[in-house]
Every structure is written in C-alpha cells, then in structure tokens.
Amino acid sequence: MHITSERRLDDGVLEREFTLGEIPGILWTPASASASQPVPLILLGLPPLGLRAMYPRLVERARRAAADGFAAVTVELPGGGDRPRLAVLEQGRADLRRAMQAGEPVGAEIVDALVLPLVELAVPEARATLDAVLALPEIGGPVGYSGGVISIGVRLAVVEPRIVAAGLFAGSLVPRAIVEEARQVSIPLHVLLQWDDEGNDRQASLELFDAFGSKEKTLHANMGGHTGVPRFAGEDAAGFFARHLNARHLR
Amino acid sequence: MHITSERRLDDGVLEREFTLGEIPGILWTPASASASQPVPLILLGLPPLGLRAMYPRLVERARRAAADGFAAVTVELPGGGDRPRLAVLEQGRADLRRAMQAGEPVGAEIVDALVLPLVELAVPEARATLDAVLALPEIGGPVGYSGGVISIGVRLAVVEPRIVAAGLFAGSLVPRAIVEEARQVSIPLHVLLQWDDEGNDRQASLELFDAFGSKEKTLHANMGGHTGVPRFAGEDAAGFFARHLNARHLR
Numbered sequence: 001m002h003i004t005s006e007r008r009l010d011d012g013v014l015e016r017e018f019t020l021g022e023i024p025g026i027l028w029t030p031a032s033a034s035a036s037q038p039v040p041l042i043l044l045g046l047p048p049l050g051l052r053a054m055y056p057r058l059v060e061r062a063r064r065a066a067a068d069g070f071a072a073v074t075v076e077l078p079g080g081g082d083r084p085r086l087a088v089l090e091q092g093r094a095d096l097r098r099a100m101q102a103g104e105p106v107g108a109e110i111v112d113a114l115v116l117p118l119v120e121l122a123v124p125e126a127r128a129t130l131d132a133v134l135a136l137p138e139i140g141g142p143v144g145y146s147g148g149v150i151s152i153g154v155r156l157a158v159v160e161p162r163i164v165a166a167g168l169f170a171g172s173l174v175p176r177a178i179v180e181e182a183r184q185v186s187i188p189l190h191v192l193l194q195w196d197d198e199g200n201d202r203q204a205s206l207e208l209f210d211a212f213g214s215k216e217k218t219l220h221a222n223m224g225g226h227t228g229v230p231r232f233a234g235e236d237a238a239g240f241f242a243r244h245l246n247a248r249h250l251r
Numbered sequence: 252m253h254i255t256s257e258r259r260l261d262d263g264v265l266e267r268e269f270t271l272g273e274i275p276g277i278l279w280t281p282a283s284a285s286a287s288q289p290v291p292l293i294l295l296g297l298p299p300l301g302l303r304a305m306y307p308r309l310v311e312r313a314r315r316a317a318a319d320g321f322a323a324v325t326v327e328l329p330g331g332g333d334r335p336r337l338a339v340l341e342q343g344r345a346d347l348r349r350a351m352q353a354g355e356p357v358g359a360e361i362v363d364a365l366v367l368p369l370v371e372l373a374v375p376e377a378r379a380t381l382d383a384v385l386a387l388p389e390i391g392g393p394v395g396y397s398g399g400v401i402s403i404g405v406r407l408a409v410v411e412p413r414i415v416a417a418g419l420f421a422g423s424l425v426p427r428a429i430v431e432e433a434r435q436v437s438i439p440l441h442v443l444l445q446w447d448d449e450g451n452d453r454q455a456s457l458e459l460f461d462a463f464g465s466k467e468k469t470l471h472a473n474m475g476g477h478t479g480v481p482r483f484a485g486e487d488a489a490g491f492f493a494r495h496l497n498a499r500h501l502r
Contacts (some may be wrong), residue, residue, distance in 0.1 A: 017419050065294060117257070125361070171297075195460075195461070195468075195470070209446075209472070214479070215475075216474060217446075217473075217474055218471060218472065218473050218474075218481075218484070219470065219471070219472035219473075220461070220470070220471055221467060221469065221470035221472075222468075222469050222470075223465075223466060223467060223468055223469075228470075230467070232469075232490070232491075232494060233451070233469075235490065236490070238482075239486065239487070243483060251458070
C-alpha cells in the first residue's frame with residue numbers, strides 16, 4: 001500500500017489517496033484514530049461509476065462515518081475509472097447498455113455475463129484492501145461493508161469473516177447464482193430500496209431481500225427514484241453501523 | 252372528558268385515566284408540558300386487543316414519546332375491552348376466528364364485514380378524543396398517529412387534518428375500499444412490516460404501502476414474526492415523529 005497524497009478536510013478527517021499494486025483507492029480516518037485508539041472500518045462499496053465521478057457522494061459518506069468514529073476506505077473497481085479496460089467487462093457493459101437503450105428487459109444471460117466476472121475480480125481486491133488497511137496501527141476493525149454493487153456485497157458477506165455487518169443498496173441486476181449465495185449470508189444486514197427506482201425491478205429486489213439468510217435483516221424502502229435516497233435514510237443507516245461496529249469495538 | 256385517576260410514573264410522566272362519554276382512555280404527558288410550553292401529541296392507535304391487555308406495550312411507547320417531548324393518548328376501541336359488545340363486530344370477529352382456525356384464506360367479505368364497521372365507529376371517537384385532549388392547555392399539537400389497526404389509521408390520515416404524520420403497522424386484513432382510500436393519503440408515513448408475520452400476507456401489505464399517495468413514505472421491514480418488532484425499529488420510528496412533530500412545533 002503506497003500513499004500518493006494526503007490532506008486534512010475541514011472537519012479534521014485525514015484523506016489519503018493510495019495505490020495498492022495497480023489499484024487506486026482513498027482512505028479516510030477520523031482525527032481521533034491512533035495506534036492506542038484504533039477505529040473500526042467501513043468498506044465503502046466499490047463505486048460502479050468510478051472513484052472520481054462518485055467522489056462527492058463517497059466523501060460525504062466517509063465524513064459521516066468519521067463523525068461516528070469510523071475510518072472508511074474505497075478502491076476503484078476492476079476495469080473502472082482510470083484502470084485498464086477489461087474485455088470481458090466491456091463486452092458485458094455494452095450488451096447491458098444496448099438492452100436498456102432498446103427498452104428491452106435485461107435478460108439473465110446479460111446480467112450473468114457482466115456481473116459474475118465483476119464479482120470474481122473485485123472480491124479478492126476488496127479483501128486485499130482490508131489486509132492492507134487493517135495492518136495500519138490506527139485501524140482496528142471490525143469492518144462494515146456499505147453500498148456499491150450489491151452482488152459484490154453479497155459475495156463479500158459470505159466469504160470475508162472480518163465483515164460483521166453490511167448496508168446494501170437493493171438492485172435487481174443480480175445473477176441467480178448470487179441470489180442463491182445470499183441464503184448463506186448470516187451477518188446483520190441493512191438494505192436500502194428506492195421503491196420507484198427506474199433502473200431496478202422492485203419485485204426482484206424484494207426477492208433478494210427475502211433470500212438473505214441473516215436473522216437480523218432490515219429493509220428500508222423510500223420514495224424519490226434511483227438517486228433520491230432521502231437524508232433521513234442515511235441517518236438510519238449510520239445508526240445501523242454505530243450499533244454493530246461500536247458494540248464489538250467496545251467489547 | 253372526565254379524569255378518573257392520576258399518577259406520576261417514575262420517569263416523571265403524568266398518567267391520567269379518563270372517560271370521554273362512555274369511552275375509557277389514558278393520557279400521558281411529559282413532566283415538561285405546561286400551558287406556556289404546550290407539547291405535540293401522539294395518538295397511539297386504538298388497541299385491538301383492549302386497553303388493559305395492551306397496557307404494557309402502550310405505556311412503553313408513551314414513555315418513549317414523553318422522552319421526546321410529546322404527550323400520548325389512547326382510547327378503547329368500540330366494542331373492545333370492558334365496553335359493551337357490539338353485535339356487528341362480534342359477528343365479524345367470530346367469522347374471522349373461524350376462518351383462521353380452519354386455516355382457510357380469510358375472504359374479502361369477512362374482512363369487509365368486520366373492518367369497515369370498525370373504521371366507521373372508531374374514527375369519529377378518535378377525532379372526538381383529539382377535540383378533548385387538544386383543548387387541554389398543556390397539549391398544543393400537531394398530532395402524530397401511531398400503530399393500531401391500520402385501516403383506522405388510513406381513514407384518519409385522510410379525514411383528520413390535525414394529524415400531520417403517521418407511523419403504521421402493516422397488516423393485510425385491509426378491505427379493498429381502504430386500499431383505494433390509501434391513495435388519498437398525503438401526509439408523511441412510516442410503515443413497519445414484520446417480514447415473516449404469521450398473521451399477515453406480505454404481498455398484500457406491500458400493495459397497501461404502494462397504494463399510499465404520500466410523497467414521503469418509508470417502509471421498514473424486519474424479521475422476528477408478528478410480535479418481534481426489534482428495539483431499533485422503535486428508535487427509527489421515534490426519529491420519524493421527532494422529525495415531523497418537532498419541526499412544526501418549533502415554527
């Protein structure tokens with residue numbers, strides 16, 4: 001892990017850009033974090049539209065995490081942002097775009113061809129990011145996962161024991177294999193669903209929520225379209241992480 | 252309105268039992284309430300199992316309301332608790348019980364025959380309760396409606412302008428006419444759904460949520476069966492009322 005730049009935001013949060021091998025990422029830590037008082041970590045779901053394009057939304061969530069005493073980290077997705085394009089994903093994205101622009105229902109084979117390789121590529125990188133960040137003396141775990149591509153969140157929740165709670169954004173472009181995998185998830189979940197999301201099928205989102213094996217799972221459905229998540233929904237999600245990351249941290 | 256008994260709970264909340272004509276009820280006010288600082292009011296949905304049977308749950312919600320600076324009131328449903336039985340409701344209840352015990356799906360005619368008369372009888376009594384309670388100098392409004400029989404909540408949200416926000420418990424024994432009426436609701440709503448509620452049909456509950464006309468409506472779905480609403484769901488609901496009743500109160 002190589003820090004490439006570092007600055008303090010006005011609220012005292014330390015923002016560090018880094019590269020992990022070829023992967024660019026950003027780490028935010030609250031002013032309070034230190035080797036003697038290491039803080040829990042939230043992995044902000046890898047940004048599907050690219051780190052730079054999604055920076056304003058990411059930094060807002062990172063500031064909120066810091067206000068609650070948590071560090072936050074995110075990295076660029078495979079093939080995303082300024083990273084080298086990957087043929088398998090480019091083909092999948094083109095097929096998806098074509099179907100959506102034609103107003104056709106997006107078939108399972110298009111979803112599988114794009115999302116399954118993305119999950120396979122992204123999950124090991126996310127876990128390597130945790131290895132690197134948790135090695136820093138001021139970051140102590142446990143880890144929460146928040147947002148991003150929901151299929152990646154499902155796989156991480158199944159395979160990564162350091163993640164103890166996940167806040168997910170409901171989406172419907174989820175391969176059937178991932179819905180099946182969701183039955184193995186057992187950590188507490190907080191799922192946000194935009195009820196009238198123009199880009200997602202509501203019924204498919206409800207089916208995915210139903211599939212999760214977790215004993216504690218909560219669905220928060222709100223109005224406002226795909227990008228219209230209301231401010232108070234962010235407050236409720238912050239409460240979820242405060243409950244699950246602080247409780248373990250203080251043990 | 253005739254106060255029949257009065258006591259202070261250990262947290263300073265004033266609990267007053269009263270009768271309004273023949274209707275028994277309970278009013279809780281926070282210690283801070285006074286004529287110079289009147290407080291908003293939460294109408295705790297009329298208790299379907301009777302005031303006495305549901306007292307422990309009601310007083311817990313009233314204490315929480317008081318901690319947030321709100322008074323709370325509830326009254327016995329028509330034909331409920333110690334009130335005289337009403338033939339129309341007794342017949343409806345017997346038919347419902349019979350269908351449920353036989354494990355049959357509860358037909359629309361059974362739901363309509365029980366719930367529509369209950370709504371017709373209960374809503375004017377709830378409004379008369381507001382008239383009486385809001386006349387007290389220490390209660391100032393606005394009013395939130397919370398819980399109870401959801402069909403009564405829907406009708407109240409449509410016809411009672413003093414109610415500015417409603418927290419509802421999703422149920423599926425809702426007449427088709429009430430689902431249609433839900434389209435006229437425009438106040439902010441916070442709807443709790445127990446995802447694996449053995450007594451309610453999930454799909455019907457989701458359809459009712461979808462029908463509400465409100466621009467701000469939120470569905471919180473949780474695990475835990477009919478009576479297993481998790482503690483944190485109560486916190487989120489309290490946040491909803493704090494947002495909507497305080498904001499207007501401070502204007």
